[in-house]
Amino acid sequence: MWNMPGITYHIADRIATITLNRPEKRNALNGDVVRELREAFAAAAADDTVKVVVLAGNGKAFCAGADLDYLQQLQANNLEANLADSRELMLLMQEIYSMEKVVIARIEGDAIAGGCGLATIADLSYAVPEARFGYTEVKIGFVPALVSVFLVRKIGEGRARDLLLTGRLVTAEKAASFGLINETIPADKIRDYVQQVAFSLCTDASANSLNVTKKLISAALENPLTEALESAARINAETRQHPDCRKGIGAFLDKLKPDW
Known part of the structure; x- marks a missing residue:
């Protein structure tokens, strides 16, 4: 197991678990966390002992989107700097989506904006019933640009328009009915359930x-x-x-x- 400021990385039974570890910030994303995630996923991709990757969040939220301090910092960037930063997130999403190994999102709290994007690009996503999902970017004058590419493919144009244009939050049950996540699992069972799914992929496929x-x-x-x-x-x-x-x-x- 090794730790970075924003994440932890642990391997057991051929399963690599990457955990967002900023509970005091609701596991919000910034440039450093995105780079750490890219490094962790690259390590899992290159490790022949790893067959499945689980992405999780420590604390009450899975990931609440962009860090507020980070959003303020972006206001001072010029176009070139913002494009470079945006491409880092683009590469992270692309690398997770196209990774040769199966990626499972274990969602034990709200997945908002960029956090909902991470849930979208995982191969399999399981959430507790209490989790909420939404792409709230339009409510702060931003756009869900990168995630829209993946979301339309995953749930279709009509439902994607609903979520992306309204910026509304939906329950885990509604997210499952849309096809955004695979299933809702009770909080006291989700860790064992995801572990079993991951272990089955390791042993049965x-x-x-x-x-x-x-x-x-x-x-x-x-x-x-x-x-x-x-x-x-x-x-x-x-x-x-x-x-x-x-x-x-x-x-x-x-x-x-x-x-x-």
């Missing part, structure tokens, strides 16, 4: 298959139908040659459980 499946989903969203199908056919053929596929099919035929 091939790392290569998880990686390739994530790429297939992205390609299906990004490419026209014909191109997506052609890409899927090629990936299908290539995966058949992968050692994981040979191992898994061999175990299936022998009525054994493969050791992933």
Whole structure:
């Protein structure tokens, strides 16, 4: 386990847990925290002992968006400085979204603005019923620019317009009905539940298959139908040659459980 000023990083049972650790600031984001998150996710991506990543928040909030002091600082930046800063957040989101390993968000409190963005880009997101979700940027004269790219893909244009234009907060139950998160789990059970989901991914699925499946989903969203199908056919053929596929099919035929 190692700590940075804004996050903690811990590995156990092939699961890397990255925890936002600014409870006194409701785990709000600033430039330093974004850079720390990028470093932690890069470490997990490069570590062959890690198969699944869990993103969590310490304290009563998952992440309340941008830090107020940070927002004040941005007012003094020129366009070039703000663009450089915005690209850091862009890279973090892109790196999480395209990461070869499965990312699970464990949301035990409010996920607002940038925090809701982190919940949006995770592969799987589970929240306590008490958590609230929302993209409140328009209420302070800002825009949910980066997250809009991911949110429209995830929940569709109509629901994305509802959340992004109104800036309203919704319950975890409503977020689940929109497809923003996967499920609500009681507060006293969510940690064990997420741990079990992560552990099951580690033991019941091939790392290569998880990686390739994530790429297939992205390609299906990004490419026209014909191109997506052609890409899927090629990936299908290539995966058949992968050692994981040979191992898994061999175990299936022998009525054994493969050791992933």
